[in-house]
Amino acid sequence: MAVRLKDIARELGVSLITVSKALRGASDISEKTRERVLKRIAELNYRPNMLARGLASGKSNIVGLVVPDLLHPFFAEFAKSLNGVLRKHNYGLILASSEEDPVIEQQEIRTVLARGVDALLIASCQTALRGFYGVEDQRTPFILIDRNFPHLRASFVGTDDYRAGMMATKHLLAGGRRRIAHIAGPELSPGIDRLRGYKAALVEQQRRVPRGYLIANSRVEEAGEAAGYAGMRELLRRKPRPDGVFCYNDLTAIGAMQAAVEAGLSIPDDVAFVGCGNIRYSDFLRIPLSSIDQSTGQLGECAGDLALELMRDGGRPPQHIVLDPRLVIRDSSVTPKR
Amino acid sequence: MAVRLKDIARELGVSLITVSKALRGASDISEKTRERVLKRIAELNYRPNMLARGLASGKSNIVGLVVPDLLHPFFAEFAKSLNGVLRKHNYGLILASSEEDPVIEQQEIRTVLARGVDALLIASCQTALRGFYGVEDQRTPFILIDRNFPHLRASFVGTDDYRAGMMATKHLLAGGRRRIAHIAGPELSPGIDRLRGYKAALVEQQRRVPRGYLIANSRVEEAGEAAGYAGMRELLRRKPRPDGVFCYNDLTAIGAMQAAVEAGLSIPDDVAFVGCGNIRYSDFLRIPLSSIDQSTGQLGECAGDLALELMRDGGRPPQHIVLDPRLVIRDSSVTPKR
DNA sequence: ACAAGATACGGTATCGCTAACGTAGTTTGC
DNA sequence: GCAAACTACGTTAGCGATACCGTATCTTGT
Numbered sequence: 083m084a085v086r087l088k089d090i091a092r093e094l095g096v097s098l099i100t101v102s103k104a105l106r107g108a109s110d111i112s113e114k115t116r117e118r119v120l121k122r123i124a125e126l127n128y129r130p131n132m133l134a135r136g137l138a139s140g141k142s143n144i145v146g147l148v149v150p151d152l153l154h155p156f157f158a159e160f161a162k163s164l165n166g167v168l169r170k171h172n173y174g175l176i177l178a179s180s181e182e183d184p185v186i187e188q189q190e191i192r193t194v195l196a197r198g199v200d201a202l203l204i205a206s207c208q209t210a211l212r213g214f215y216g217v218e219d220q221r222t223p224f225i226l227i228d229r230n231f232p233h234l235r236a237s238f239v240g241t242d243d244y245r246a247g248m249m250a251t252k253h254l255l256a257g258g259r260r261r262i263a264h265i266a267g268p269e270l271s272p273g274i275d276r277l278r279g280y281k282a283a284l285v286e287q288q289r290r291v292p293r294g295y296l297i298a299n300s301r302v303e304e305a306g307e308a309a310g311y312a313g314m315r316e317l318l319r320r321k322p323r324p325d326g327v328f329c330y331n332d333l334t335a336i337g338a339m340q341a342a343v344e345a346g347l348s349i350p351d352d353v354a355f356v357g358c359g360n361i362r363y364s365d366f367l368r369i370p371l372s373s374i375d376q377s378t379g380q381l382g383e384c385a386g387d388l389a390l391e392l393m394r395d396g397g398r399p400p401q402h403i404v405l406d407p408r409l410v411i412r413d414s415s416v417t418p419k420r
Numbered sequence: 421m422a423v424r425l426k427d428i429a430r431e432l433g434v435s436l437i438t439v440s441k442a443l444r445g446a447s448d449i450s451e452k453t454r455e456r457v458l459k460r461i462a463e464l465n466y467r468p469n470m471l472a473r474g475l476a477s478g479k480s481n482i483v484g485l486v487v488p489d490l491l492h493p494f495f496a497e498f499a500k501s502l503n504g505v506l507r508k509h510n511y512g513l514i515l516a517s518s519e520e521d522p523v524i525e526q527q528e529i530r531t532v533l534a535r536g537v538d539a540l541l542i543a544s545c546q547t548a549l550r551g552f553y554g555v556e557d558q559r560t561p562f563i564l565i566d567r568n569f570p571h572l573r574a575s576f577v578g579t580d581d582y583r584a585g586m587m588a589t590k591h592l593l594a595g596g597r598r599r600i601a602h603i604a605g606p607e608l609s610p611g612i613d614r615l616r617g618y619k620a621a622l623v624e625q626q627r628r629v630p631r632g633y634l635i636a637n638s639r640v641e642e643a644g645e646a647a648g649y650a651g652m653r654e655l656l657r658r659k660p661r662p663d664g665v666f667c668y669n670d671l672t673a674i675g676a677m678q679a680a681v682e683a684g685l686s687i688p689d690d691v692a693f694v695g696c697g698n699i700r701y702s703d704f705l706r707i708p709l710s711s712i713d714q715s716t717g718q719l720g721e722c723a724g725d726l727a728l729e730l731m732r733d734g735g736r737p738p739q740h741i742v743l744d745p746r747l748v749i750r751d752s753s754v755t756p757k758r
Numbered sequence: 759a760c761a762a763g764a765t766a767c768g769g770t771a772t773c774g775c776t777a778a779c780g781t782a783g784t785t786t787g788c
Numbered sequence: 789g790c791a792a793a794c795t796a797c798g799t800t801a802g803c804g805a806t807a808c809c810g811t812a813t814c815t816t817g818t
Contacts (some may be wrong), residue, residue, distance in 0.1 A: 086803095086804060086805085087804070087805065088804080088805095096767080096768090097767070097768050097769080098768090098804095098805085099767075099768055099769080099806090100766085100767060100768075102805070102806070103766095103767085106806090109765095110764095110765065110766060110767075111765095111766065111767075112765080112766060112767090115766080115767085127530075129530055129531070129533070129534035130534065130804080130805070131475075131534065131536065131803085131804050131805065132531075132534050132535045132536065132805095133471050133474040133475045133480060133535070133536045133803085133804080133805090134475050134773090134803070134804030134805040134806085135804075135805050135806070136471040136773095136805090137469075137471045137472050137475050137773045137774065137775085137803090137804080137805070137806090138772080138773055138804075138805045138806040138807080139773085139805075139806055139807085140773075140806090142471060144514070144535070151500070152496050152499055152500040152503065153493070153496050153497050153500050153700075155491070155493075155496075158490050158491050158493075158496040159490075159491050161490055161515070162489070162490040162491050162517060165490065165515065165516070165517050166517070166519070169516075169517075169524075169528070172531075174514055174516070174531065174532070174535060175514065175515050175516070176482070176512055176513065176514045176515070177499070177503065177513050177514070177515045178503070178507075178512070178513070179500060179503050179504070179507075181504070186507075190507070192467055193467070193470075193510075193512065194512070195467070196467035196468065196469065196470050197470045197471070197482070197512060198469065198470065198471045307704075336701075336704050339704075340704065362491075363674075363701045363704075363705075366645075366674045366677075366678065366701075366705050366706060367701075367704050367705060367706065368704060368705065368706050424773095424774060424775090425774070425775070426774080426775095434797080434798090435797070435798050435799085436774095436775085436798090437776085437797075437798060437799085438796085438797060438798075440775070440776065441796095441797085444776090448795070448796060448797075449795095449796065449797075450795080450796060450797090453796080453797085468774080468775075469773085469774050469775070470775095471773085471774080471775090472773070472774035472775040472776090472803090473774080473775055473776075474775090474803090475773090475774080475775070475776090475803045475804065475805085476774075476775040476776040476777080476802080476803055477775075477776055477777080477803085478776095478803075
């Protein structure tokens with residue numbers, strides 16, 4: 083097998099302990115011995131067995147991430163930047179996907195915890211808080227990402243979705259739209275809060291939230307385009323039809339725009355669209371999509387930093403990090419200047 | 421801390437070994453005892469400590485995946501479907517990203533191996549084979565994905581990129597294009613093979629590979645759009661300018677099309693495009709993009725299955741799994757019927 | 759000159775689990 | 789009726805590292 087501390091120790095005529103200490107930069111070791119050991123360690127390309135170290139020290143140097151769908155650009159980007167932060171601090175990342183299924187999610191959480199992760203990040207798809215029994219009573223610090231549970235005393239890193247919904251809707255109002263619809267997301271905090279923001283923006287401008295202009299999206303996020311397409315088809319049957327649509331996310335918006343174009347409408351003249359998430363491709367779509375940017379990369383970094391903090395000091399009280407969304411205006415909501 | 425085997429054993433008045441055996445379904449245990457143990461295990465919501473199990477058994481039940489960029493839809497989808505296969509067999513996934521940097525890649529490979537993964541999947545960004553010293557001489561089985569090293573005796577799962585390049589180019593030829601350019605990818609097997617396929621298709625039709633129609637892409641893949649944009653700008657300066665472009669991948673194609681549109685050209689009438697990878701958004705672009713589909717999800721499954729095989733039987737010789745690409749025709753290469 | 763502290767190193771006992779035998783007690787074959 | 793085989797369970801030794809404490813040697817202050 084691989085080289086072990088014991089081998090190096092014997093070779094160098096010192097004890098295993100001394101090698102271990104040199105490796106970890108302990109203070110009670112002479113400069114000379116340390117160098118001698120480190121030199122040999124480098125030559126042999128030795129790497130400590132992290133399983134053994136984890137078992138002995140109680141620290142695995144691994145963080146667990148449970149997301150509903152890796153393919154979704156939001157989670158992919160989040161995972162990427164989280165990973166970047168962790169790598170710099172010598173933490174590994176163990177990844178699990180729940181496929182938007184609360185049952186799978188619970189299993190995954192259990193197995194990830196059994197692997198002894200030092201912290202757990204979860205974008206949960208539990209609609210009931212109960213799913214979190216078993217995470218709470220672990221010692222392992224955990225952080226909710228993107229999707230919050232207001233009544234759970236836990237750390238959270240995510241977007242101010244209420245403001246996101248409000249900004250999007252206000253933007254449509256400012257563009258002179260009067261009949262603004264919303265294709266909503268699943269009943270988790272982002273969907274709920276964006277919807278609240280949408281409603282609040284309308285109310286603030288003394289408008290009633292129009293009946294029938296609100297499409298509840300029962301499907302999972304994964305089928306974003308299909309849900310958006312179906313939602314828009316429904317909206318197109320309304321009389322009068324909406325002249326602006328705020329969509330739960332960009333995938334939904336893409337599907338919705340597709341339906342509008344197929345119905346012979348012109349975007350944004352007949353109907354304007356705003357999405358959320360500002361995915362990389364928004365700029366290159368048939369009609370470039372206005373969207374709410376969530377600074378996804380930054381969210382990943384924040385979550386990583388917070389995880390590192392919590393691992394250093396487990397007693398720290400839960401923290402909430404909520405980033406402000408930013409509106410990115412493109413052709414789908416504003417007639418391009420000519 | 422958590423419940424341990426020892427606790428359950430004491431509680432039930434049996435030995436720790438008996439509990440361990442019941443848990444793992446060993447044969448030398450009575451049906452009665454097994455049930456009694458399993459019942460208690462379920463009640464206590466016990467999960468074995470995987471670090472300890474890994475250390476003792478030499479099997480961690482974890483697979484490592486090293487990719488150049490998680491954000492790239494290809495790798496995101498690959499990781500997703502791989503994860504699906506692994507989950508069904510109770511394997512975890514530890515993820516590392518090299519950010520297209522050979523040095524980081526080597527570090528990540530080392531740390532992942534140090535974590536005792538049972539198998540390692542790598543989409544390598546090493547241009548020199550040397551980067552693979554240290555992986556080879558490990559006992560851990562490993563599989564190259566997407567990017568192959570022809571001279572390395574290793575398992576590989578990926579696309580037939582030569583055929584991909586050939587199919588794309590032939591499709592352009594069949595559409596009556598006569599001046600076909602190629603914006604190439606990095607000098608790794610997919611880029612090299614797609615280029616070879618492109619050349620072979622031209623030669624087969626008795627055409628010379630036109631000088632100046634081949635754009636070498638020195639940048640990393642991540643900057644796909646920018647590279648495509650820059651590449652196309654260069655192609656637009658050629659006289660005569662190309663009437664068809666095969667782009668290394670879809671992101672490159674998106675950037676290239678952007679440049680063409682900005683130059684006032686009409687797609688596909690003035691110039692046709694074919695990409696590769698068939699990303700989810702190809703259908704919704706300004707001009708829907710013809711592309712070579714790589715069955716990415718299936719690749720992930722194949723890689724997962726192969727990894728499981730290799731872990732079961734380490735002595736098995738390296739296997740090559742090469743899936744056939746499939747052409748998906750959209751507006752960017754064919755004038756839509758009216 | 760000698761107790762007290764600092765310095766550098768090592769021994770022992772885990773961490774939670776599994777592998778590989780051991781060993782009672784029961785069944786079986788002829 | 790007794791060795792051989794089978795059944796069900798237990799004992800012992802690790803896996804490769806760390807934590808915690810012990811100890812020999814060297815400084816130091818007064």
